[in-house]
Amino acid sequence: MSENRPAVTARAPAKVNLLLQVGPVRDDGFHDLVTVFQAVSLHEDVTVTPAADWGVSVEGAGGTDVSGVPLDGSNLALRAARLLAGRAGVDEPVHLHVRKEVPVAGGMAGGSADAAAALVACDALWGLHTGLDGLAALGAELGSDVPFGLHGRTAVGTGRGEQLVPVLTRGSFHWVFVLDPAGLSTPRVFAECDRRRGPGWTDPGADGRLEAVEAALRGGSAEALAAALSNDLAEAACALAPHLTRTLAAGRDAGALGAVVSGSGPTVALLTDSAAAARDVVAALTPEVGEGRLRTASGPVVGARVLEAVA
Known part of the structure; x- marks a missing residue:
């Protein structure tokens, strides 16, 4: 074949x-x-x-x-x-x-x-x-x-x-990602989340957060999306890696519209309102975290695809 x-x-x-x-x-x-x-x-x-x-x-x-x-x-x-x-x-x-x-x-x-x-x-x-x-x-x-x-x-x-x-998503969103030299185990973060909730925890169910994110995406508003960013694992990730709390605050202080732990962490995602604003956030954070730990990106982008087939 x-x-x-x-x-x-x-x-x-x-x-x-x-x-x-x-x-x-x-x-x-x-x-x-x-x-x-x-x-x-x-x-x-x-x-x-x-x-x-x-x-x-x-x-x-x-x-x-x-x-x-x-x-x-x-x-x-x-x-x-x-x-x-x-x-x-x-x-x-x-x-x-x-x-x-x-x-x-x-x-x-x-x-x-x-x-x-x-x-x-x-x-x-x-x-x-x-x-x-x-x-x-x-x-x-x-x-x-x-x-x-x-x-x-x-x-x-x-x-x-x-x-x-x-x-449905209108427009592009511009991000700065603050990388962490030490990874976090996804199972460990989930386990910490469960531990912090305790055995009596009950699921609150729908609370409007999904609708807020979807509305921001439909409107193409970075400001609205920043206000709607939310991660139930963030508290557990920050408990296991306390410096993440400082990174989130530093990102906001540097001009990001919003800051959130990405998935189970420890990468921190900073949402900005433009590619130029993302570069400004990188410039502001570089003295504190180092240029090698900062990446800019935009989304959404397409999924997996063939780049080239070399005969």
């Missing part, structure tokens, strides 16, 4: 959670979520090449630390490729080269983006034509954020976050 296409590169975006409402623990150990994802212009590129055996290599782009990325069978991109091969009956091992721009364990779904890009790249390499819905179903078996990495743009996620409905 791949005789004339020895290498395919696909790209998938990072995400930021504009809203993250965390429900109680389910019987399967996961939490029911209501979240609004936005795909942003930090990306993971995955190149797949036919090989004698399965393998993966990783490089960091723009100073991204990749020392914590596994290079064995637990690597999510490699798992995605092997899952697709197994379901499609493909017996063609590939080597995957992952170029990471998204912080590792930073709450921006970099590993899920790797998996999404690997699915798209391998599907193209092997000529499978699986389709977006089929790839998303496979992605949901790998991780809750993988389907969104495939779809991109802006969407409401429910269930574990894998059930997606697109959200």
